[in-house]
Amino acid sequence: MTSILIYSIAGALLFSVGMGGMFVCTHPFRKILAMNLAGSGVFLVFLAMAQRHPDTPPDPVPQALVLTGIVVAVSATAVALALSGRVIALANDHQPPERSHGAQECETE
């Protein structure tokens, strides 16, 4: 087992865990965390594959792309957090008493 293979497998597992989390988790923030985990998994696989030889630094092109990816991921996270924060605020605001019974019925289904 080379370390490249170890990190490739870890990246694939992280992607799977993250994708699974995006399906399983219900809270929007946790979904966004899962998205970040899946993204990190992709970065890890990508960079592990970029390292063709164990003793040399990885290919600079994938490194630059992953660096770009990390910065884009944080901005996407900020947008997603702002959006879900607004959704949560709206859900809190528009909670008329008569609707809340209906909502509860939905949940018990």
Add this chain to the structure above:
Amino acid sequence: MTGILELFDATLALTLVGIAVGVLFARDLFQSIVLFIAFGLLLAIAWCRLQAVDLALAEAAIGAGLTGALFLNALASTKQNSDDRDTLNQQTGHRPSKPALERLPARGIPRWAAPLTFLLAVGLVAAWLISIVAPLANPSVAPQIAEDKGIIQGGVTNPVTAVLLNFRAHDTLLEVVVLLVAVLATLAFAVSTERERSASPASPVLASFVALIVPLMVLVAAYVLWIGTKAPGGAFQAAALLAATGVLIMVAGGRPPSCALLRWRIVLVVGLATFLAVALGGMLGGRFLEYPPSWAGGLILLIEATLTVSIAGILITLFGATWSAGDPGAASHAGDTLATPTTDPSGNTP
């Protein structure tokens, strides 16, 4: 000796996956977010082991520090919103049946069956792909390109910086546009809950720490930017450090910058404007984004310096858009006070 290193790699990889599972299944969101920050820091070590030091710097500052701060901030402001609602309900005598969040969608998905199948499928496909691709130890052509061109024509000797700002500069140019679009979207969505400042003052210990650390962080950012032309470092890492400085100042009670100010808007776009100007200027003697070889080093440093300022401004704006709600003093009444101090790991990054 190699055996020990591989043991370390395997332990680190297992820890990463274990923490990722912990992030998803931790009891409360605060725990998830703290675990996510730990995940980012460990991932930075993994980048070091893969000899991608540029990425390790960016991951520690952005992936762990800023993303964690964004999450903690978002958590604190939603807690605060629902707390406000609870006090309102107590005053009006209305009791909500359930927290609004639990009424959000995501019903109808079987809780375990479908995702588990999906996990296994994705894991298998990924393992299969890796078993095909990883053993190919073919020498890649890109390092030679970077070595030949990077040193002779690129104007900088750090191959990653050469790729970012010379050979694939159009990627970076468009990335800055993406960041600006993200700022617009965040400002459009952000819940602006202006509230009066709490009576409890910010801690004097924090204030003196910030006074001591901020000049040092700015110095380190400048160093990282300058060293980026020949060693790991560069515009993104320096911008991340500057942004962490800005976040630290906000946590210590500073006001988030307002995008209504013309000078802040100039900060946000100066990097893109300089980049575009240089790119168009290159068309005079050659093609779009082509630097005159003798000037390449200086032009790249100019673009990097302005990009650092702009990206830091963008990241600070992304954080500040929702910060007004999370006043350090005001958070304490929400019972979720730990949100404020734990944003500090972003200050540890230098």
Add this chain to the structure above:
Amino acid sequence: MTIVDWFSCGSLLFGAFFFLAGTVGMLRFPDVFTRLHALTKADNLGLGLVVFGLALQADTWVVVARLFLVWGLIMLASTTCCHLVAQAALRAGISPWRSPK
């Protein structure tokens, strides 16, 4: 192995021991204040020993200076964080743990 290597090795092992002690403390201590105590004290000493062990292996004085700068900065940051967490816990109404009589 030279005598310097032995010193370096011993210092790193001692450092790891203090990290282990700090972690055990964080897991076993009863409340937030005692856990902070375990983390900030044991880990800062452990880090100092690790830094000392690495500094013995450094080639130039610049590297030594950087290593000790890192140690100083982390001590500063962890002290501040410890204070903030403890302050926040007090404000949230958590009273320090007392041994049950």
